[in-house]
Amino acid sequence: MDSVISLVGKDFGLIAIDTNSPRSVIILKNDLNKYIEIGKNKFLAVSGHPGDVSQFTDFIQKSIQLHSLKIGIPLSTHAIANFIRKEVSFCLRKSPVKINLILVGFDDSIGSSLYLIDYLGNLQRMNYCAQGHTSLLVFSLLDRHFQKEMNIEETIGLLVKCIGVIRNRFLINQPNFLIKIIDSKGCRGLGVL
Amino acid sequence: FQVEYAMEAVKRGSAVVGVRGADCVVLGVERKAVAQLQDARTIRKICKLDDHLTIAFAGFTADARVLIEKARIEAQSYRLTCEDAPSIDYMARHIAKTQQSYTQRGGVRPFGVSSMISGFNSDKSPQLYLTDPAGTYSAWKAHAIGGRNEKAVQEFLEKNWTATLAEDESIRLTIKALLEVVDSGSKNMEVVVSRCGEKVRNLTEEELEVIIADIEREQEEAKKSNQEATAMET
Numbered sequence: 556m557d558s559v560i561s562l563v564g565k566d567f568g569l570i571a572i573d574t575n576s577p578r579s580v581i582i583l584k585n586d587l588n589k590y591i592e593i594g595k596n597k598f599l600a601v602s603g604h605p606g607d608v609s610q611f612t613d614f615i616q617k618s619i620q621l622h623s624l625k626i627g628i629p630l631s632t633h634a635i636a637n638f639i640r641k642e643v644s645f646c647l648r649k650s651p652v653k654i655n656l657i658l659v660g661f662d663d664s665i666g667s668s669l670y671l672i673d674y675l676g677n678l679q680r681m682n683y684c685a686q687g688h689t690s691l692l693v694f695s696l697l698d699r700h701f702q703k704e705m706n707i708e709e710t711i712g713l714l715v716k717c718i719g720v721i722r723n724r725f726l727i728n729q730p731n732f733l734i735k736i737i738d739s740k741g742c743r744g745l746g747v748l
Numbered sequence: 749f750q751v752e753y754a755m756e757a758v759k760r761g762s763a764v765v766g767v768r769g770a771d772c773v774v775l776g777v778e779r780k781a782v783a784q785l786q787d788a789r790t791i792r793k794i795c796k797l798d799d800h801l802t803i804a805f806a807g808f809t810a811d812a813r814v815l816i817e818k819a820r821i822e823a824q825s826y827r828l829t830c831e832d833a834p835s836i837d838y839m840a841r842h843i844a845k846t847q848q849s850y851t852q853r854g855g856v857r858p859f860g861v862s863s864m865i866s867g868f869n870s871d872k873s874p875q876l877y878l879t880d881p882a883g884t885y886s887a888w889k890a891h892a893i894g895g896r897n898e899k900a901v902q903e904f905l906e907k908n909w910t911a912t913l914a915e916d917e918s919i920r921l922t923i924k925a926l927l928e929v930v931d932s933g934s935k936n937m938e939v940v941v942s943r944c945g946e947k948v949r950n951l952t953e954e955e956l957e958v959i960i961a962d963i964e965r966e967q968e969e970a971k972k973s974n975q976e977a978t979a980m981e982t
Contacts, residue, residue, distance in 0.1 A: 613828055621824040624796055625817070 557589060557602035558729055559686040560693055560717050561657045561669055565704040567738035568659035568667040570600050571714050571748065573729040585731060593619050594629045596661040598737045599639075602686045603654030603674065611652050615639055632660030636670035636678055644676035651675075655686050659737050667737065685717070689725050693717045707736070711745075718748055750858050751851055754807075754881035757860030761806035762793070763895025765925045766864040766888065767909065768876045769918030773866035775804045776922040776939040778895060778930045794940045794950075798823040800833055800867055802940060802948050806894025807861040807881070815859055819843050836867035840877035840885040848883025858882070862893045868944040890921070895929040904928055915941065919951070923959055 558573045576584040590600045591612045599615070601608045619638065623629045630638070636658050646652050651674065658670040671679045671686075683701050685693040700713050711734070718732050734745040763778040777793040794804045795816050801823070805812040822842050826834040843863060851858045858881045865877045878893070879885045890909045892901035904925050913921065922939060930936045939951040 613831075617824045617828045620827075621820055624798065624820050624824075 556727060557687045558689040558693075558721060558725075558732075559589075559600045559602050559655075559657055559684075560689075560697075560714060561600065561659055561685070562683045562697070562701065562705075562710050562713065563659070563667050563669045563681075564710045565706055566661070566666050567707065567736055568598070568661065568669055569707075569710050569714065569745075570598065570657065570659055570735045570737075571718065571732045572600050572735070574731045574733050574747070575727075575729055576605070577727075582728075588733070590733075590735065591616055592742050593635060594623065594660075596737050596739070596741050597632055597635055598659050598735060598742050600657045600659070600686075600735075601654050602656075603652070607652045607654050611642070611654055612656075615642065618642075631662050631664075632658065632668050632670065633662075635660065636672065636680075639672050640676055640678040643672055643674070647676050657684055657686060661737050661739055663739065688727075689721045689729075692720050692724050696720060715748065751882045754858040754860040755862075758807040758862045758881060758894055759898060761808070761862075761894035763892060763898075763901065763926060763929045764793070764804045764806045764862075764864055765890075765892045765901065765905070765922050766804070766866060766876045766878075767890045767905070767913070767918045767922045767925075768866075768874050768888070769913040769915055770911070771872075771874060772915045772918055772941055772943045773868075773874045773876050774915075774918045774922045774939060774941050775802060775864060775866050776926045776937055777804050778926060779936050779938055781936065794938060796948065797839060797865065798827075798833065800942075801836055801839055802866045802942055803863050804866075804940075805861050805863040808859070811859040812861045812863065815843060815846065815861055815863070818846055835870065836865055836875045836877055837869075837887075839867075840865050840879060840887075844879045844883050844885035847879060847881055851881070851883060864891065864893065866940075866942050868942070872944045874942075874944070890925075892925060897929060901925050901928050915943070920959060920963065923956070924963055927960070927963065 556577055561570045572589050574586050575582050576587040592598055593616055601612055653674050655674055656672045661667045669681050671681055671684050683697045696717050732748040734748055736745050762780045765776045767774045775794055797803050797819050823834050847859050850856050862880045867875055869875055876888050877885055878888050878891055890905040892898055908921055926937050941949045
């Protein structure tokens with residue numbers, strides 16, 4: 556039910572997440588933050604069952620913090636993505652976590668990167684990604700209009716188009732999309748669309 | 749007996765001095781002279797337990813490594829269950845509990861480590877905690893462990909500590925206390941300052957040099973004026 560759209564631009568990554576918290580047919584809360592910040596400029600957007608989401612992402616965040624304290628230097632996005640994938644795979648054959656994660660991070664050496672880890676333990680590095688039922692609507696738009704190394708205005712323009720299509724065609728009302736940007740300065744919000 | 753041997757190991761370790769100021773905590777360690785080919789940067793005696801807690805130890809480095817590892821995991825585990833940073837009292841109690849459990853089991857020996865933990869309470873007041881191989885933990889205003897004359901440094905601290913030390917005064921007191929055991933020189937000591945809510949600050953060699961030069965100049969002048977006073981008397 557959650558919608559997450561994520562794109563990678565020139566030296567930054569952008570995520571739009573819907574802020575609804577549904578419970579059967581009612582919206583419990585419409586300003587929920589469905590993300591978690593890991594380290595200074597790594598960002599995890601999660602979609603799935605709320606209980607699994609809290610449990611799993613808290614565990615990931617604290618494990619990665621312990622790791623950075625032990626080693627003394629922060630982990631790269633690539634390492635974090637693989638760590639998360641390992642944890643998901645580990646739980647898969649015992650008690651699977653029903654969550655899909657999009658990890659966006661900025662490393663000084665390689666710039667911004669986007670990784671998708673889905674509930675089966677698939678790990679893919681991508682340039683753009685969408686999660687949830689709305690991915691059916693949004694991927695075709697992203698396929699057509701996405702270009703590598705777009706600047707912020709172009710990326711936000713593309714996001715606005717995607718959210719427009721979601722508002723037009725998706726059955727469920729998702730009034731607010733929280734936009735977050737990750738770049739060398741860290742992770743900050745760009746507002747709500 | 750084992751516990752006494754462990755305490756002896758601590759006495760033979762390099763000196764650690766901790767001073768609690770009015771709004772900061774300063775930890776200073778003696779960095780023993782390294783062999784010519786050894787990379788001095790890899791010897792870390794002051795470690796981060798968590799973002800807001802720092803620990804310095806005297807005694808067996810290997811034992812300390814294991815203890816700090818356990819403490820770090822405990823800190824993150826506390827954060828995972830309670831969604832809150834562990835208090836310095838909790839961490840000191842946990843480390844002391846771990847050290848004690850190794851004094852009362854078969855087949856293990858106590859950790860030959862005494863540690864000093866610096867951090868802040870929830871009411872932003874600075875705290876300095878000490879743990880020893882027997883497993884006791886206590887809070888101190890200023891303390892010294894390890895080094896050649898632990899007692900002398902402790903007496904020096906007792907004489908000179910006041911309740912209203914500002915940050916630079918606390919740093920000076922720590923360095924002065926360290927100079928009692930350490931040969932002069934910024935290369936032989938490492939000083940770390942914690943302030944509530946800010947990142948822990950490691951004093952650079954240049955800063956240390958400046959302060960040490962100042963302290964030595966002060967001591968020279970005091971000695972000279974003493975000599976003049978005694979010369980005038982005779």
